[in-house]
Amino acid sequence: MSSTPVRVRFAPSPTGYLHVGGARTALYNFLYAKKTGGEFILRVEDTDLERSTEESMRMQINDLKWLGLKWDEGPHPETHADMGPYGPYRQSHRKEIYLQHAQKLVESGRAYYDFRTDAELDAIKERLIKTGKPPQIEAPETLVPLTEARARLAKGETAAIRFQVNRKGEPEKREYVLNDLVRGEVKFPSDMVGDFVCIRSNGMPVYNFCCAIDDALMKITHVFRAEEHLSNTLRQMMLFEAFGYASPKFGHLSFILGPDKQKLSKRHGATSCNDFRLKGYMPEALCNFILLSGWSSPDGREILSREEQIELFTYERFNSAPAVFDDTKLLWMNSMYLRALPHEELWSRLQPFLKEAGLTIPQGDDVQWRDHALSAFKTSMQTLADAPKLFEALDDSKFSLKPEATEVKAWPDTLKVWAAWKSELEKHAAKYITEPEFAAIQDRVKDQTGVKGKQLFQPIRVAVIGTPQGTELKVLVPLLAKSSLINRVDRCLKA
RNA sequence: GUCCCCAUCGUCUAGCGGCCUAGGACACUACCCUUUCACGGUAGAUACACCGGUUCAAAUCCGGUUGGGGACGCCA
Numbered sequence: 213m214s215s216t217p218v219r220v221r222f223a224p225s226p227t228g229y230l231h232v233g234g235a236r237t238a239l240y241n242f243l244y245a246k247k248t249g250g251e252f253i254l255r256v257e258d259t260d261l262e263r264s265t266e267e268s269m270r271m272q273i274n275d276l277k278w279l280g281l282k283w284d285e286g287p288h289p290e291t292h293a294d295m296g297p298y299g300p301y302r303q304s305h306r307k308e309i310y311l312q313h314a315q316k317l318v319e320s321g322r323a324y325y326d327f328r329t330d331a332e333l334d335a336i337k338e339r340l341i342k343t344g345k346p347p348q349i350e351a352p353e354t355l356v357p358l359t360e361a362r363a364r365l366a367k368g369e370t371a372a373i374r375f376q377v378n379r380k381g382e383p384e385k386r387e388y389v390l391n392d393l394v395r396g397e398v399k400f401p402s403d404m405v406g407d408f409v410c411i412r413s414n415g416m417p418v419y420n421f422c423c424a425i426d427d428a429l430m431k432i433t434h435v436f437r438a439e440e441h442l443s444n445t446l447r448q449m450m451l452f453e454a455f456g457y458a459s460p461k462f463g464h465l466s467f468i469l470g471p472d473k474q475k476l477s478k479r480h481g482a483t484s485c486n487d488f489r490l491k492g493y494m495p496e497a498l499c500n501f502i503l504l505s506g507w508s509s510p511d512g513r514e515i516l517s518r519e520e521q522i523e524l525f526t527y528e529r530f531n532s533a534p535a536v537f538d539d540t541k542l543l544w545m546n547s548m549y550l551r552a553l554p555h556e557e558l559w560s561r562l563q564p565f566l567k568e569a570g571l572t573i574p575q576g577d578d579v580q581w582r583d584h585a586l587s588a589f590k591t592s593m594q595t596l597a598d599a600p601k602l603f604e605a606l607d608d609s610k611f612s613l614k615p616e617a618t619e620v621k622a623w624p625d626t627l628k629v630w631a632a633w634k635s636e637l638e639k640h641a642a643k644y645i646t647e648p649e650f651a652a653i654q655d656r657v658k659d660q661t662g663v664k665g666k667q668l669f670q671p672i673r674v675a676v677i678g679t680p681q682g683t684e685l686k687v688l689v690p691l692l693a694k695s696s697l698i699n700r701v702d703r704c705l706k707a
Numbered sequence: 708g709u710c711c712c713c714a715u716c717g718u719c720u721a722g723c724g725g726c727c728u729a730g731g732a733c734a735c736u737a738c739c740c741u742u743u744c745a746c747g748g749u750a751g752a753u754a755c756a757c758c759g760g761u762u763c764a765a766a767u768c769c770g771g772u773u774g775g776g777g778a779c780g781c782c783a
Contacts, residue, residue, distance in 0.1 A: 669742055
């Protein structure tokens, strides 16, 4: 076996945020590169001037960075300048390369200038459909000779360059065999495609053409990409053959679907990495989740660190069937990651969400206080975005008697409990109340009032957080200053 | 319409001819823990799309049917 170094690529087209399907493709390629000690290349496929934007490229780069998928070659993550020996890495900057290749094809007679107008082409297709044939464009009966074509071009006419699949005198039908890394042997009849455009009449090259040339020139060895490209592969194989380039190995991944088994799209809710980031999902969890949507670990373990993912990764464990995106399981996975995070890290990741909700938690600077608070709350959080409604209990300015407390408020002993609770608080000397101190205070309130059980417990809870449902008091009370506890019970007594 | 891909619990999946009375995970149900909720623990219910072959033996191999998806662009 030759030991050609593995080179894989992720080649998004910059038309919006990175979709989770794209993120999965990127992850798989990244993992394969790391596993084999190869290179991971980012290539920007922006030949569609209409849809591609600079802004989208920036967004996708940021999404990839957020996911922690570092590329070895491609646009620099910060400056976007080309980074690596096989650049440029943006197809819009490689136009000359494509044009030269197209010329080679034209000169060898493998491709031809096509002067036909859209209207003419449409008419041809319509006629084909009517006669029950696939609407594939073939070369005209007599090709415009090259010298004449060039003269017409020089006079300002425009023409596309088409790859000629069937040349006169060649067998009409051939079979191309693709040994797909995930699907096995796939056979394509050559008449599956008509003569396809390589260069548009406006001079811009087309996806299939760029893709094949770039994969060859960038010495890509393996291509893991979505299943939608499976039939494109035939055209690319024809191009490799025409140029005498070696073909990379391909592996076509199945789709990620929505709950209705349709391709996952905006109408299913969150689909881009950015959506998930905003909803409080963590990149580690999202990566781990999408990893498992189309791939499985040999021993069935599901929570895997990046190191373990690299260690275990092999394309032999891809699942060729499509997968429905299960956001309930993603939620579970996110909560697992969230709980496992060191408190310091968790605290810092929570900040944007607390800030956005307008919460200021000054006590957070105290490491011990923060530790307490996070231990108390993190088992109730599934996403980072769950934090505000939990931490709200700690912000005096947000305290109020919630509608859910109405029943408790009406109990006959409630007022008595609140009064005793308040006087016990006032007797307490220190600024904060520890957990055992709270238990003692609670006992004294019980003794003084003769109230016990739910009748005792719920009113105190309401006096602390304004509702009978929430985090355990024994962890919550020590997080609140005595002054704010008094302030709260006062407001209850007034209500 | 033509060509291509796919088919195991509700969902993600294990399984690559006998270890399968089909295993794990999420979700679900019950119980335990808990002076609420959550966390945690234990137990349970639920699947090989269908029909034919091949074989001593089929979830696994082959053919067909059905169902889903994709490609057939001067989109990527």
